[in-house]
Every structure is written in structure tokens, then in C-alpha cells.
Amino acid sequence: MARNLDAKCRQCRREGEKLFLKGEKCFTDKCAIERRNYAPGQHGQKKGRLSDYGVQLRAKQKLRRIYGVLEGQFRLTYQAAEKKRGVTGENLLQHLECRLDNVAYRMGFGVSRGEARQVVRHNGILVNGKRVNIPSYQVQAGDIVEVAEGTKQHLRIKASVEAAEQRGFPEWVDVDVKAMKGVFKAKPQRAELPSTINENLVVELYSK
Numbered sequence: 001m002a003r004n005l006d007a008k009c010r011q012c013r014r015e016g017e018k019l020f021l022k023g024e025k026c027f028t029d030k031c032a033i034e035r036r037n038y039a040p041g042q043h044g045q046k047k048g049r050l051s052d053y054g055v056q057l058r059a060k061q062k063l064r065r066i067y068g069v070l071e072g073q074f075r076l077t078y079q080a081a082e083k084k085r086g087v088t089g090e091n092l093l094q095h096l097e098c099r100l101d102n103v104a105y106r107m108g109f110g111v112s113r114g115e116a117r118q119v120v121r122h123n124g125i126l127v128n129g130k131r132v133n134i135p136s137y138q139v140q141a142g143d144i145v146e147v148a149e150g151t152k153q154h155l156r157i158k159a160s161v162e163a164a165e166q167r168g169f170p171e172w173v174d175v176d177v178k179a180m181k182g183v184f185k186a187k188p189q190r191a192e193l194p195s196t197i198n199e200n201l202v203v204e205l206y207s208k
Helices: 008-015 023-027 052-067 071-083 088-097 100-106 113-121 155-167 199-206
Strands: 125-127 144-147 173-176 181-184
Touching: 052 071, 052 199, 071 088, 071 199, 088 100, 088 199, 100 113, 100 125, 100 144, 113 155, 155 173
Parallel strands: none
Antiparallel strands: 125 144, 144 181, 173 181
């Protein structure tokens, strides 16, 4: 199975902002962005002016890295969003947010999307009472997502849920922390997602 093996902190430094790929470390002073907020590599501190294409490419790469999606899968996701009615950019973000690994992360069942994806792959997540181990599975409004009984005892999962509860959950999920169960209420609207994401640049890039 293909995976992105690039160091996560280097990915954040490349994009110049926190992508929250390392879980709790991202909320501490040990975060690479707090210590070295410039691109990795020998020439990382040299700031050059990006072309229009470069700006669009960086926007796409950042979005891919946030959700942990490889290039081929990201392109397929974009094509699905393009075919759907509505605004393509918003459809793209909703497709990414509805991925099971992302929903599990939003509900606190992993400290990062990467860890939540691992829980999904290891049969640790149930959707409407059935095991689903496909990270890209599209969760629908009203679906019940919960941690499987055997996985609830894992200390990392418990700590992750507690940390998520302290930070607060998004409006589009309703989580029962004690039961480690949540309801995906609806697809998030654009206004509910980070303003630092510029999906329009991604649409411009793929529209060429």
C-alpha cells in the first residue's frame, strides 16, 4: 500500500504553517514551526517569489498533506467533486471531510489524521455497528461512528478522546466521550472550515 513517508514536521515547514500532522506535539513549543518557520533544506531560508502556478501548486500540496491523501487519490477526489452539483471547491473539501479517517480524527479517535487512519485500517472503527477498515469510506449524514469494543481499552485512544474534548469538537459532529461514539450530523459548510485553505487555487490548477 502506497504511503507518504516524508517527515511530518518537514511537510509543515514546507507549507509554512501548522498542518497538525503530529498530534499533541503540534500544540507545544516542540513544534517545528515554532522553532524553525522556514522551508527545509539548504536553501530553505531564501524566500523567492512564486509564479501563479507555484502558488496554485503549493495550495494543492498543502491540502493533500492536511488530509494525508496521495496524488492519485486526490485527483480522483477532485474529479468526483467536479461532477457533483454545486461549487467544485466546496464539494472537494466536503469529500475530504467525509472520509472515515478524517471523521474519526474529528471525533477524537486519533491524535492526528494519520493515527486515526491506522485505527480504521486495524478494524478499530464501526460505522452503524459494522466494521469498516477503508479510510476513504464516505461517511453520510446521520451515520454513527464509534470505536470498536476491543480498541476502547487502548490508552492512546483514551488520551486522544480526552484531549479532543478539552479542545472542543466541530459543530458537525456530536460525540459521546464516555461511550467513544459519535454522530456525523452533516457535511460541514465552507464557513466552518479553516480560512487558511484556498480551495479555489486548487480548482484553478486542475482546470488548466
